Amino acid sequence: MNTSLFDLIRRRPVLLDGAMGTELMARGLGLGVPPELWNEDRPDVVREVHAAYFAAGSDVVSTNSFGGTPLKLAAHGLEARAYALNRAAARLAREAAPPGRYVAGSMGPTGKFLEPQGPATVAELTAAYAEQARALAEGGVDVLIVETQYDLREALAALEGARRVSPLPVFVTMTFSAFPRGYFTIMGDSPAAAAAALEKAGASAVGANCMLTSEQMAGCIRALKAATTLPVIAQANAGQPVARPDGTVGYTQSLEEFVRFVPDIVEGGARLIGGCCGTTPAYIRAMARAVNRKEEA
Amino acid sequence: MTKDEIYPKMSEAIVAGDRAAARALAEEAVRSGFDLPEVVEKGYVPGLQKVGELWESGEYFLPELITSAEAMKSAMAVLDPHFNRRDLAGQMGGKVVIGTVEGDIHDIGKNLVSSMLQAGGFEVFDLGADVKLERFIETAESVGARLICLSALLTTTMMNQRRFIGLLRDKGLRDKYKVLVGGAPASRKWAEEIGADGYAENAVAAVKLAKSLAGRS
Numbered sequence: 001m002n003t004s005l006f007d008l009i010r011r012r013p014v015l016l017d018g019a020m021g022t023e024l025m026a027r028g029l030g031l032g033v034p035p036e037l038w039n040e041d042r043p044d045v046v047r048e049v050h051a052a053y054f055a056a057g058s059d060v061v062s063t064n065s066f067g068g069t070p071l072k073l074a075a076h077g078l079e080a081r082a083y084a085l086n087r088a089a090a091r092l093a094r095e096a097a098p099p100g101r102y103v104a105g106s107m108g109p110t111g112k113f114l115e116p117q118g119p120a121t122v123a124e125l126t127a128a129y130a131e132q133a134r135a136l137a138e139g140g141v142d143v144l145i146v147e148t149q150y151d152l153r154e155a156l157a158a159l160e161g162a163r164r165v166s167p168l169p170v171f172v173t174m175t176f177s178a179f180p181r182g183y184f185t186i187m188g189d190s191p192a193a194a195a196a197a198l199e200k201a202g203a204s205a206v207g208a209n210c211m212l213t214s215e216q217m218a219g220c221i222r223a224l225k226a227a228t229t230l231p232v233i234a235q236a237n238a239g240q241p242v243a244r245p246d247g248t249v250g251y252t253q254s255l256e257e258f259v260r261f262v263p264d265i266v267e268g269g270a271r272l273i274g275g276c277c278g279t280t281p282a283y284i285r286a287m288a289r290a291v292n293r294k295e296e297a
Numbered sequence: 298m299t300k301d302e303i304y305p306k307m308s309e310a311i312v313a314g315d316r317a318a319a320r321a322l323a324e325e326a327v328r329s330g331f332d333l334p335e336v337v338e339k340g341y342v343p344g345l346q347k348v349g350e351l352w353e354s355g356e357y358f359l360p361e362l363i364t365s366a367e368a369m370k371s372a373m374a375v376l377d378p379h380f381n382r383r384d385l386a387g388q389m390g391g392k393v394v395i396g397t398v399e400g401d402i403h404d405i406g407k408n409l410v411s412s413m414l415q416a417g418g419f420e421v422f423d424l425g426a427d428v429k430l431e432r433f434i435e436t437a438e439s440v441g442a443r444l445i446c447l448s449a450l451l452t453t454t455m456m457n458q459r460r461f462i463g464l465l466r467d468k469g470l471r472d473k474y475k476v477l478v479g480g481a482p483a484s485r486k487w488a489e490e491i492g493a494d495g496y497a498e499n500a501v502a503a504v505k506l507a508k509s510l511a512g513r514s
Contacts (some may be wrong), residue, residue, distance in 0.1 A: 022452070032400030032427065074427075075402040091300055111405065117363045180355035181370075188358030241452040241482040243459075243490060249452035249482070 016274025017053035039088035050096035056281035057288030065089035066108035090139025105136030129161030169204035192227035205235025225269030234270035238278030251278035311344025314364030321373035369416035392442035396424035398457035403450035
């Protein structure tokens with residue numbers, strides 16, 4: 001199955017999914033409730049969101065387990081349920097996946113700073129990611145995706161943790177901001193340095209997600225692509241969040257504006273493309289059209 | 298060392314994030330009987346300003362910012378007990394209550410702002426993350442703070458920043474406090490829209506803003 005995902009990546013741009021948390025909130029997830037809880041409490045709703053992304057054209061969806069490391073769940077007193085919530089996340093996405101589509105086990109940051117800036121050690125983070133990866137693998141994911149990393153050291157710990165417990169391929173996306181001197185994570189890691197280090201440590205694909213608009217993402221992807229032979233992943237935000245007059249939240253990039261830069265992102269070298277904050281199944285559907293049109297042209 | 302010799306070294310210690318040097322120089326200043334408020338103002342603060350400039354120009358990132366703030370705090374920990382009350386009033390920025398709003402457990406940005414405010418001379422009451430809105434007010438009332446800083450990382454929880462302003466109004470306390478908002482989804486426009494007193498994009502800008510609202514710059 002993995003072989004065929006990598007075949008697909010070689011053949012054409014592969015579509016990932018968009019935001020999960022906001023989709024769950026639109027379906028009633030309360031403020032401050034960790035989305036992972038719904039893998040057990042509202043499995044039908046989680047499956048429904050996955051199904052909506054598959055229906056929109058996603059080749060790969062990410063499990064509802066972004067905040068599922070035991071370290072992150074501990075903030076809600078849920079660390080003892082980490083294994084069960086992650087395995088359930090994997091199963092729900094698996095159940096929603098039509099034949100020939102794929103499931104990526106999502107692993108987001110622990111939210112802890114590593115020494116010397118914070119109290120966390122590499123060993124602690126590695127163990128936390130290993131526990132999450134084991135549950136996701138046993139729940140049936142095809143690949144693991146370490147997401148939204150802002151510290152290369154934590155990304156490497158996650159990769160190491162995943163590889164320790166599972167032979168599955170591991171994708172890694174890092175979150176870069178546009179700084180005066182170029183794209184960097186908040187910890188100062190450049191796309192080139194991150195891509196090179198992650199490839200050396202055994203990642204199967206590397207990329208960028210969150211924070212950047214699709215326009216900025218195109219530039220960031222070129223910087224990544226120049227430093228790696230691995231498939232490159234791009235999941236931009238739909239711009240920046242803004243408050244609408246009615247009190248709800250919108251994003252600065254409209255669907256049309258977001259999709260306008262998708263061909264540029266693909267041209268820049270991304271082989272796996274999707275969305276992050278503010279993107280919905282409608283964005284994925286439009287991206288599918290943009291990518292296909294480009295292929296036919 | 299004379300003052301002219303020691304001040305640049307203090308600044309360098311902050312820029313380098315060298316806690317041991319920052320502390321040792323503070324101890325030497327105390328032993329030499331230097332005017333301590335002047336030591337802070339002419340020795341350490343320029344270092345902190347330089348760090349802010351390096352951050353803004355994209356030379357420094359979070360790790361450097363954090364170690365510099367820690368170095369500043371270790372120097373201040375040596376100097377604090379030797380300040381007398383009158384010095385303190387002139388030197389300190391005042392009291393600040395800070396926290397991440399209820400429903401939101403993200404605290405990295407908030408911790409950094411908290412740390413930089415302390416380094417910048419404010420007395421900081423950090424309530425942590427997922428803080429009930431009422432608690433910000435109760436704390437500010439009981440410690441006598443004038444500044445309240447609200448962090449939110451989620452587009453959903455940023456609505457609590459708006460609710461907080463409403464809550465202050467309902468209690469008839471809106472004019473008593475300056476309210477600063479921050480966090481990934483917040484913006485200057487958002488701050489204006491909800492009637493907050495200010496928005497800062499990062500920790501360096503937050504300290505500048507807090508100082509100007511406290512009438513210190």
